[in-house]
Amino acid sequence: MQKIRLLLGIWLLFSCSLLAQETTYTLSGYVKDMDNGENLIGASVYSAQLKVGTLTNEYGFFSLRLRSEDSVKVIFSYAGYTPGSKTYLLKKDLQETLYLTPETSVLDEVVIEGKQTYKEEIASTQMGLATISVREAKLIPALGEVDILKTLQLKPGVQSGGEGQAGIFVRGGSNDQNLIVLDEAVVYNATHLFGLFSTFNSDAVKDVNLYKGGFPAQYGGRLSSVIDVRLKEGNRQRFAGSGGIGLIASRLTLEGPIKKEKGSFILSGRRTYFDLITRQINRANENNDSDDGDGGFSQIPDYYFYDLNAKVNYDLGENDRIFISGYFGRDVFGFDDDNFNFDFLWGNVTTTARWNHLFNSRLFVNTTFTYSDYDYVIRNEFAQAFRFEVGSQIRDMNLKTDFYWLPNEQHTIRYGVNVVRHEFDVGRLEAGSDDGTINFSAGQSFVAEEFGVYVADDYEVNDKLKVNVGARISGFHNSGTWYWGFEPRFSARYSLSEKVSFKAGVTRMFQYIHLVGNSAASLPTDVWYPSNERIKPQSATQVAGGITFQLGEQWLVTNEVFYKWLGNQVDFRDGAQLFVNDNLDDEFVFGRGWAYGNELYIQKKVGRITGWIGYTLAWSWRVFDGTFSGEFRELDAINEGRKFHPRFDRRHDVSVVALYELNDRWSLTATWVYGTGNAITLPTGRAVVLDPITSDPRLVPIYEDRNSFRAPAYHRMDAGVVYNMTNKWGSSDLTLSFYNLYNRRNAYFIFIEDDFETLQSQARQVQLFPIIPSITYNFKF
Numbered sequence: 001m002q003k004i005r006l007l008l009g010i011w012l013l014f015s016c017s018l019l020a021q022e023t024t025y026t027l028s029g030y031v032k033d034m035d036n037g038e039n040l041i042g043a044s045v046y047s048a049q050l051k052v053g054t055l056t057n058e059y060g061f062f063s064l065r066l067r068s069e070d071s072v073k074v075i076f077s078y079a080g081y082t083p084g085s086k087t088y089l090l091k092k093d094l095q096e097t098l099y100l101t102p103e104t105s106v107l108d109e110v111v112i113e114g115k116q117t118y119k120e121e122i123a124s125t126q127m128g129l130a131t132i133s134v135r136e137a138k139l140i141p142a143l144g145e146v147d148i149l150k151t152l153q154l155k156p157g158v159q160s161g162g163e164g165q166a167g168i169f170v171r172g173g174s175n176d177q178n179l180i181v182l183d184e185a186v187v188y189n190a191t192h193l194f195g196l197f198s199t200f201n202s203d204a205v206k207d208v209n210l211y212k213g214g215f216p217a218q219y220g221g222r223l224s225s226v227i228d229v230r231l232k233e234g235n236r237q238r239f240a241g242s243g244g245i246g247l248i249a250s251r252l253t254l255e256g257p258i259k260k261e262k263g264s265f266i267l268s269g270r271r272t273y274f275d276l277i278t279r280q281i282n283r284a285n286e287n288n289d290s291d292d293g294d295g296g297f298s299q300i301p302d303y304y305f306y307d308l309n310a311k312v313n314y315d316l317g318e319n320d321r322i323f324i325s326g327y328f329g330r331d332v333f334g335f336d337d338d339n340f341n342f343d344f345l346w347g348n349v350t351t352t353a354r355w356n357h358l359f360n361s362r363l364f365v366n367t368t369f370t371y372s373d374y375d376y377v378i379r380n381e382f383a384q385a386f387r388f389e390v391g392s393q394i395r396d397m398n399l400k401t402d403f404y405w406l407p408n409e410q411h412t413i414r415y416g417v418n419v420v421r422h423e424f425d426v427g428r429l430e431a432g433s434d435d436g437t438i439n440f441s442a443g444q445s446f447v448a449e450e451f452g453v454y455v456a457d458d459y460e461v462n463d464k465l466k467v468n469v470g471a472r473i474s475g476f477h478n479s480g481t482w483y484w485g486f487e488p489r490f491s492a493r494y495s496l497s498e499k500v501s502f503k504a505g506v507t508r509m510f511q512y513i514h515l516v517g518n519s520a521a522s523l524p525t526d527v528w529y530p531s532n533e534r535i536k537p538q539s540a541t542q543v544a545g546g547i548t549f550q551l552g553e554q555w556l557v558t559n560e561v562f563y564k565w566l567g568n569q570v571d572f573r574d575g576a577q578l579f580v581n582d583n584l585d586d587e588f589v590f591g592r593g594w595a596y597g598n599e600l601y602i603q604k605k606v607g608r609i610t611g612w613i614g615y616t617l618a619w620s621w622r623v624f625d626g627t628f629s630g631e632f633r634e635l636d637a638i639n640e641g642r643k644f645h646p647r648f649d650r651r652h653d654v655s656v657v658a659l660y661e662l663n664d665r666w667s668l669t670a671t672w673v674y675g676t677g678n679a680i681t682l683p684t685g686r687a688v689v690l691d692p693i694t695s696d697p698r699l700v701p702i703y704e705d706r707n708s709f710r711a712p713a714y715h716r717m718d719a720g721v722v723y724n725m726t727n728k729w730g731s732s733d734l735t736l737s738f739y740n741l742y743n744r745r746n747a748y749f750i751f752i753e754d755d756f757e758t759l760q761s762q763a764r765q766v767q768l769f770p771i772i773p774s775i776t777y778n779f780k781f
Contacts, residue, residue: 172595
């Protein structure tokens with residue numbers, strides 16, 4: 001018996017010693033800006049001593065499991081801020097708020113960050129991620145206004161539709177395959193001024209992340225990219241403001257505490273004033289015309305846009321915080337005279353209500369309700385006798401819950417669920433005469449539901465290998481038709497050293513709503529349409545691999561290759577009738593596509609000169625061969641069933657961005673872009689036929705393959721000079737920028753001009769923008 005007791009005692013002592021060695025505690029909390037109390041998204045919290053670390057999530061929260069030792073030094077850092085550190089003697093789980101101070105000089109970053117500048121980019125499992133800081137975006141020369149989406153188009157794998165064209169095209173996907181969210185609410189049309197500006201006021205934006213591949217499991221519903229835009233929360237320390245006065249638009253942002261350290265607000269507005277200028281010109285022309293008595297003058301249409309962002313947040317207690325934010329924006333284009341009135345209005349409304357709750361130091365939950373509304377309306381009135389109105393609208397209500405759980409130092413688990421209700425008004429038409437003798441209407445309305453549930457585990461297998469394994473199950477219901485999709489997500493990172501890592505990933509996505517129409521057009525007259533019994537969901541499978549390494553102490557190089565398969569692509573048949581059509585289903589055709597390419601990205605973010613170089617070599621294809629659900633219908637074929645390049649296929653795409661800080665007052669900025677011309681369709685010949693009535697000869701164009709020609713290559717340089725000033729009340733700067741510095745006349749579109757006398761034809765190019773100077777005064781107090 002004594003031997004048994006002795007053995008039991010030895011076993012208990014041994015077990016206790018093991019437990020003592022393996023005892024871990026959790027350090028959790030938030031990383032915030034010292035100046036204004038804003039949560040910092042993606043801030044690094046790291047223990048070099050224990051070789052463990054994490055990043056704050058999209059709500060600024062972090063949770064880090066640390067083994068109990070005599071003392072543990074934790075370093076926390078964020079780009080553009082002076083890194084900080086604290087030493088802890090952990091005896092229990094601890095919740096902390098860590099504060100970082102914004103950098104005042106770029107030069108300091110070389111000394112402070114040193115070899116750790118690109119640690120997180122190399123260590124992360126995430127592939128195809130581009131992050132834009134507002135500080136960085138504001139230094140890049142722009143057409144009068146800082147633009148977040150235009151800055152994203154300077155990253156490899158992302159391109160615009162072309163000169164004066166709306167839309168973003170990512171890795172061979174179409175414009176509607178991008179999920180754009182503002183504080184988690186979907187934005188269906190993210191452009192102002194026919195695609196020249198985005199809806200996002202940079203003064204109100206806090207953080208922008210673009211995912212091109214390796215999509216996190218919490219995102220669904222689109223195939224090509226996710227653009228996640230987060231608004232600022234407002235200054236919790238003091239009342240402050242910022243804004244700018246420019247030649248094109250002016251803006252003002254006000255923020256401050258509701259109760260110091262407990263809550264804050266931010267209110268931001270922006271408006272252009274083209275209409276104020278054009279109205280004065282029209283009045284002058286009208287007066288001159290009355291004096292001359294010549295009769296009639298050419299009136300310039302009115303155009304302006306405006307947007308408003310608002311957000312409040314408040315701490316209900318130590319573990320609970322609420323946020324309410326909203327966006328309202330409108331574009332207004334109008335033309336009025338005695339005989340003809342024309343109005344074109346479009347815009348977005350979004351609302352987000354969010355509740356953060358901390359169950360304990362290892363379990364965090366966020367519950368969100370969002371509302372999104374996008375619509376456009378075109379109104380015409382002729383001679384005050386006949387009027388008509390056409391338009392479309394989509395409204396969403398979305399409820400979602402996301403959990404963030406840290407069971408131990410090796411696993412970070414996320415899981416959640418969301419439900420969306422979609423309401424569609426498609427091709428709405430109302431027309432009639434003022435006397436009521438003519439009156440008719442047309443259009444379709446749908447109500448559909450979309451569902452999603454997901455789980456993902458960011459698992460650190462060992463010091464070298466880290467994987468992110470997840471899955472999403474999505475569903476869609478419309479008019480008795482159900483669709484389900486299984487969407488696996490996998491990415492992995494293998495570290496060859498602290499400076500070199502290899503990454504690979506595969507994702508599967510489904511898209512249940514479709515943007516139909518000419519997605520590359522400048523006018524936002526496209527129609528969102530739900531999947532139904534005939535229109536199947538779109539799908540995409542993407543595989544990617546790459547290498548990320550630090551070159552020297554200041555350069556980061558990333559090279560990724562990708563291949564994407566696209567299923568059930570949707571387009572309109574030639575000559576499709578969009579309006580006055582109560583059955584749009586018969587106007588669609590269906591096909592498939594694929595895209596592949598290589599993206600090279602070289603970045604420098606420390607020192608006097610910062611910036612990046614991006615180069616993309618890519619191919620994109622589509623096939624619409626008339627096959628649908630096992631049947632062949634010749635009318636559904638495009639290009640006679642042969643493969644063709646979509647309009648946005650671009651073989652070579654180059655962007656160079658350079659920011660040079662001369663000193664504390666002067667900065668020089670420049671960007672240069674080059675891209676292969678868009679794929680376009682032009683006639684390959686002309687046939688001479690006789691008019692059956694007049695017997696005059698006529699030229700009839702002959703077309704062969706779709707998009708078999710290329711527009712001239714697109715290239716442009718923008719440059720800017722920024723002069724910073726310090727005042728008693730705050731700071732300000734004067735920014736002078738030049739769009740299209742060397743006056744390259746890029747093609748807007750190309751048409752064929754016929755000479756009926758000589759029966760000859762010649763291609764003509766229409767150009768939009770010459771060199772455009774712009775000056776803006778920005779201020780902050």
